[in-house]
Amino acid sequence: ISKIGRLAVACSHRLQLQEKLTKTIAAILMEKLNPLGVAVVTEGAHQCMRCRGVRLPSSNVVVSEMLGKFRTDTDLRREFLSLIR
Secondary structure: HHHHHHHHHHHHOOOOOOHHHHHHHHHHHHHHOOOOOOEEEEEEEHHHHHOOOOOOOOOOEEEEEEEEEHOOOOHOOOHHHHOOO
C-alpha cells in the first residue's frame, strides 16, 4: 500500500491539473499491475479558491477515475464509493 502513496507523490511533483493527476495514477496502476479494475479518488485543497476569487476556506475538490470493472460494474463502483465516504 505504501507504494501507492509513493506513486501519488511521484506523479504530483510537477504542476498539473488534479483531473490529469488522477487519470495518470489510475493509468499507471492499470498498466503495471494489470488488475481487473482500478478506482482512484483524489481530494485537493485549491489555494486559488481559498485565497483569491470566491475565498472559500473549506473548498476541497474531489475527482475520481474508474477503469475496468469499476467503470462497468455499477454495484462494485457503488460499494467502493460507500467505503471511502
